[in-house]
Amino acid sequence: MGQERFAQQTARISREIRDSGLRVFALAAAVEPVDALFGNLVETDGELTGVQVEYSRPDGPWVQVESARGLLAPLRMLVEQRVRRDGGRYADLAWIEQETTLLVDGRPEPAETVRAGDRWQAWRCDTDGVRITVVSRDWVMDPVAVVTQTDPAPMLDRLATVPAAEQRPHRAEPIPPSEPHRVLIETILCRDIEHAKWVAEGGPMPGSPVYAGELWQAAVLRQRDLSDDRDTERADRAIGAMVHLVSSLQHEFDWFRDDAELRRRATSEILLKVTGLAPEVPSATAQEAWYHRAEGRDWRAAWSDWATGRP
Secondary structure (H helix, E strand, C coil), X not given: CHHHHHHHHHHHHHHHHHHHCCCCXXXXXXXXXXXXXXXEEEEEXXXXXXXXXXXXXXXXXXXXXXXXXXXXXXXXXXXXXXXXXXXXXXXXXXXXXEEEEEEECCEEEEEEEEEEXXXXXXXXXXXXXXXXXXXXXXXXXXXXXXXXXXXXXXXXXXXXXXXXXXXXXXXXXXXXXXXXXHHHHHHHHHHHHHHHHHHHHECCECCCCCCHHHHHHHHHHXXXXXXXXXXXXXXXXXXXXXXXXXXXXXXXXXXXXXXXHHHXXXXXHHHHHHHCCCCCCCCHHHHHHHHCHHHCCCHHHHHHHHHCCCC
């Protein structure tokens, strides 16, 4: 039964590729590091716009050839994404961008190439309405040669494995039973900083602390106690809104990121209001503006006024 479903899936993908009219390219046999694997179909607004063919082996080279129509990300950005997924720090790499030639069905076509350090390189050219992009890791070939795939069946019989970024390990720490709100906020803010750095520079993909789920539940239970409201769903929504608010402040304002005292005051007032211990804090108006931002309230101006001491 499993083989039957696989055959049906293969037939469906072959039919979608054929019906799209998109020419699919793969590496020429002479330059293949390993056998071709079907990678992925790319759809835009329900229309097939790209087909990816991949070549990989454990601890060896990895190459992807994408045949696509329409707008694509700039070649350097595409390489940055791949380096990031692989756990590398592209901010530390030397980048070279230049013009080159790609052999397409034996014909030299003008192309662009991007090299990042010693391991990563990409090529791109346009031919007959198809944009061909080749991205590689630990694979060097000059010139790069691609050919039209007339029969996708052989590559559809294999599964492609994309290199996965290594998850950064986190050490579990005890959760202070009386302060889960504050610990949760600090955890979320640290995670946001790590994620922003990862997006900007690459490196090992940041994960969430192993106790994040337990910490959230502890905050929900504490919220029920402090607010004197035993409704778990309302407590969960309150914690979610609190986390979203502090994340928004960190993303939006330099003063929240750079001024430890203002950040401490803002966080403390958010905690006092969300728990109901002291709803009428100085930032109450700014907090309400954020909670009602969908109604057009200017929460950014309200928080800026609070930070500068204006009423």
